[in-house]
Amino acid sequence: MLGIYGRALAGVTVVPAARKVGLFRSEGLPERRLELDNVEVDRHHLAEYDRVCGFRLRDELPPTYPHIVAFPLAMELMTAPTFPFPAIGLVHIENRIEVVRPMSAGEPFSVKVWAADLADHERGKQFVVHAEASVAGSGVVWRDASTYLSHAGGSGGEKSDKERSSARSSSEPPAASAVWEVPADVGRRYAAVSGDRNPIHLYSWTAKTFGMKTNIAHGMWTKARCLAALEGELPDAYTVEVRFKLPIFLPAKVAFSTDTREFAVHDAKSGKPHLEGAIRTVAS
Numbered sequence: 128m129l130g131i132y133g134r135a136l137a138g139v140t141v142v143p144a145a146r147k148v149g150l151f152r153s154e155g156l157p158e159r160r161l162e163l164d165n166v167e168v169d170r171h172h173l174a175e176y177d178r179v180c181g182f183r184l185r186d187e188l189p190p191t192y193p194h195i196v197a198f199p200l201a202m203e204l205m206t207a208p209t210f211p212f213p214a215i216g217l218v219h220i221e222n223r224i225e226v227v228r229p230m231s232a233g234e235p236f237s238v239k240v241w242a243a244d245l246a247d248h249e250r251g252k253q254f255v256v257h258a259e260a261s262v263a264g265s266g267v268v269w270r271d272a273s274t275y276l277s278h279a280g281g282s283g284g285e286k287s288d289k290e291r292s293s294a295r296s297s298s299e300p301p302a303a304s305a306v307w308e309v310p311a312d313v314g315r316r317y318a319a320v321s322g323d324r325n326p327i328h329l330y331s332w333t334a335k336t337f338g339m340k341t342n343i344a345h346g347m348w349t350k351a352r353c354l355a356a357l358e359g360e361l362p363d364a365y366t367v368e369v370r371f372k373l374p375i376f377l378p379a380k381v382a383f384s385t386d387t388r389e390f391a392v393h394d395a396k397s398g399k400p401h402l403e404g405a406i407r408t409v410a411s
């Protein structure tokens with residue numbers, strides 16, 4: 128993963144120049160699928176992931192765990208010369224996971240990753256990185272769709288009416304079900320188990336290099352932490368969708384709110400939204 132992030136960092140300056148001489152695809156997503164077969168879960172690693180995210184230590188995989196197995200493939204895809212956007216600078220704005228059935232640490236599985244659904248966004252372009260996990264004899268048991276925003280080609284100006292409306296609707300957060308202290312090192316701890324070593328998550332100084340005021344929590348850590356809080360209430364088959372709002376600058380104190388199958392995370396003091404999500408049961 129360090130080599131992949133090296134390519135990603137190089138792409139911040141190399142990709143725009145290379146496109147001018149026709150070395151890179153100027154538009155469209157590459158028709159490429161990456162696969163990893165016969166994945167065997169390391170239970171020690173699973174336990175470390177559980178601890179960082181707040182899940183109970185058990186053999187059943189958390190719904191977000193296959194995402195970190197698929198993540199190196201996603202990064203390989205997004206740092207390839209044929210990919211139209213530099214990986215560093217992409218903003219993860221939404222994530223949707225479908226659990227077809229629970230997965231056990233004792234069953235090997237295969238992962239497939241591809242990019243699709245390139246579309247215009249108010250502030251640039253967006254696309255979706257899809258992932259699937261399959262188990263022999265069961266077929267696809269888990270699906271993941273991460274939507275990324277690239278500001279390339281966007282106005283970068285004032286917020287759209289849709290964004291202003293969304294901000295207003297989130298101005299009064301729901302009552303807190305719990306308040307969490309998020310330590311300054313959670314980005315480094317999550318990076319160690321997930322492989323996502325984007326500099327904006329690691330240290331204040333590395334984040335400032337990329338224009339942040341300090342390092343921020345991973346969006347997928349925040350989603351995992353919410354699902355850990357709901358762990359005893361999750362059905363066997365469901366989808367869970369989240370929209371990532373404002374970043375969590377570390378360290379932080381955040382409030383978690385839940386009402387039936389809706390949940391949210393907001394700043395405990397200001398009420399500014401960090402994440403909004405919903406769980407939907409899938410009929411068997």
